[in-house]
Amino acid sequence: TSNIMNFTYLNTAPIATITSISPQTVFRNLTVTFNGTGSDFDGNVTGHEWKSSIDGILSYSVNFTVSDLSIGNHTVHFRVMDEDNAWSDYAVSWVNVLSTSPVATIISVTPNPVNYESTATFAGSAVDPDGNVTAYRWRSSIDGTLSTSLNFTKDDLSLGNHTIYFKVKDDDGQWSTEATSWIRVNAYPVLTSYSL
Numbered sequence: 001t002s003n004i005m006n007f008t009y010l011n012t013a014p015i016a017t018i019t020s021i022s023p024q025t026v027f028r029n030l031t032v033t034f035n036g037t038g039s040d041f042d043g044n045v046t047g048h049e050w051k052s053s054i055d056g057i058l059s060y061s062v063n064f065t066v067s068d069l070s071i072g073n074h075t076v077h078f079r080v081m082d083e084d085n086a087w088s089d090y091a092v093s094w095v096n097v098l099s100t101s102p103v104a105t106i107i108s109v110t111p112n113p114v115n116y117e118s119t120a121t122f123a124g125s126a127v128d129p130d131g132n133v134t135a136y137r138w139r140s141s142i143d144g145t146l147s148t149s150l151n152f153t154k155d156d157l158s159l160g161n162h163t164i165y166f167k168v169k170d171d172d173g174q175w176s177t178e179a180t181s182w183i184r185v186n187a188y189p190v191l192t193s194y195s196l
Contacts, residue, residue: 011042011043011082011086012040012042013040013086014040014082014086015038015080015089016036016037016038016078016089016090016091017036017037017038017078018035018076018078018091018093019035019037021033021035021076021093021095022035024093024094025098026069027097027129027130028069028097028100028130028131029067029068029130030067030130031065031067032066032095032097034050034064034076035062035063036048036091037062038062038080038088040080040082040083042082043082044082044083045080045082046081046082047080047081048061048081049087050076050077050078051076051077052069052076052077053074053076054070054072055069055074062080069095072097073096073097074094074097075092076095078091078093079091099174100129100130101170101175101177102127102128102129102133102168102174103126103127103128103176104125104166104168104176104179105125105126106125106164106166106179106181108122109121109122109123109183112183112184113183113184113185113186114183114184114185115185115186115187116157116159116187116188117155117156119154120154120157122138122146122151122153122164122166123150124138124151124179128170130170130172132171133169133170133171134169134171135148135168135169136166136168137166137167138152138165138166140157140158140165141164142158142160143158143162157185158185160185161184162183162185163180163182164180164182165178165179165180166181
């Protein structure tokens with residue numbers, strides 16, 4: 001009789017560690033650096049996988065940078081694979097990507113005061129730190145909406161003291177707070193004759 005010996009090879013799964021995610025709170029379109037490490041008691045780490053709860057697979061590298069993460073609080077999972085195709089458990093962390101509001105500024109409203117039926121010029125400025133400005137809205141406390149352009153002229157303002165409001169919207173659909181100014185529209189003097 002022959003002795004048959006069976007050997008069972010037991011593979012130990014590797015271990016994944018998230019070394020750092022920096023910065024963890026960041027404004028949209030800024031760079032985030034991901035660093036991980038993997039170890040395998042009985043072999044070598046041969047693969048890596050990073051994924052986000054919002055954006056899905058981020059990378060198959062152990063370390064990488066990204067600057068186009070979606071806005072939101074991402075749960076980040078990182079795992080490693082060994083040469084026997086065994087995956088580690090996930091290491092879990094997070095990164096929170098914030099949207100900034102755009103900023104509207106009224107540069108000038110001229111002339112001020114302006115005569116009735118004369119032209120007034122409105123000039124604005126708009127910035128969005130993490131994207132692009134996509135819409136503008138000017139309004140008057142007396143005449144309502146005046147324009148949806150950054151700069152414009154108007155020659156049909158109603159008589160009186162107008163409070164002027166200007167706000168802008170960014171590509172995330174966020175409106176700025178309203179900037180305010182004013183303009184006075186004067187009536188021309190009327191020549192009245194009196195009979196004596």
